[in-house]
Amino acid sequence: MKESSTRTDPAGARRPRAVTFPPGPRERGRGGSRAEAQGPVPPTAGPHPGLDRLLDAVASAVGDVPALLSLARDAGRTWPQPGQGNTAALWELLASVTAVDVAAGRIFEPHLDALAILAQSGRDLRPVEGAWGVFAAEGPGARLEAKAGDAGVLLDGSKPWCSLAPLLDHAVITAHTDAGGRAAFAVDLHHPGVTCDEPAWIARGLQEIPSGTVHFNQVPAEQLGGDGWYFSRPGFAWGGMGVAACWLGGAVAVSRDYRDSLRAAAGRGREPDQIAFASLGEIDRILTSALQYLARTAALIDDGGLAGGGQPASANEHLQSGGDQRPGAERSPWSEALRVRGTVAAAVERVLALVSRDRGPAPLAFDEPYAKRMADLALYVRQHHAQRDDAQLGALTLKGEPPW
Structure with a gap:
């Protein structure tokens, strides 16, 4: 990893540092054939304008969720979107914010992902305002249904794991449709039919980002794409890899903590x-x-090599679909997302284990930023589905998708 030089203020205090990707091989898809190596990827076009100021602002706003949401809204107006030629810069930005504060990355990522989903659905982003979330989780005892009628689509039911819902303005949310599938909808969270439970959030990590259940009673919603579009679009996989970039940014920060502690000693x-x-x-x-x-992977996305369908409904469905098993078949974005997320999650887990073991209990007990980062990252990376995701990838591998 190439990282920026250490930055200090006049008093010599440490200041946030960006996370940047190293140059690597560029791949280009050619008419659906296997991507071919085309030489080195040029480094991203320098730091994103205002990155240093943004990271300083994030550092100053740690723990202040409304301030971080405001910074995320501002970032959404200028940051690149996945698949539009600068995916690496987007992931570097997500990693950099998360390296400053894991909870900040957890706030920025869903807002930016929601904007990307809206754009991928064909929505004009110019009039889009406010802070957005993405609520796509399912859970026992909670079901959200979308009913189409003369008044348009109305949402009824409950949705679990809605992080920061009381502080957000809008959300992209998935709901079950009359056709038996699930679709994505844009919804105004200020509608009087929306009520938020008080989360029973006892976690020591991500304490400022509680997730609770939100209830919908005849809430109007705008459908984004058709049934199944949300999961089948390549952007679903791209967004999942963006979350992995956040995880990795947190691991970079933990590793910098460790290296700095060795230098100080x-x-x-x-x-x-x-x-x-x-x-x-x-x-x-x-x-x-x-x-x-x-x-x-970012280069492969931008070159069109990961532009196929997104997540199959299940691994078995993919096995039964008769998908292309030719050695030269285009890689699916979902199989690549599973590889990326699994690889990064394993990297994060190992870094957490090494640093925690070697630094011992003292910094966990007395160094607040370090203890917060360790707790936040340990919880955040648990969004990875571990062996269940590996089982999906194993089914895809049996079908003949692996690049090896």
């Missing part, structure tokens, strides 16, 4: 031992590999 005359060097070397290897993988 050396400055006090306590040089790292072989165990510390081995851990730092393993962390470097893990992060560099994961960042290179994200850079390569």
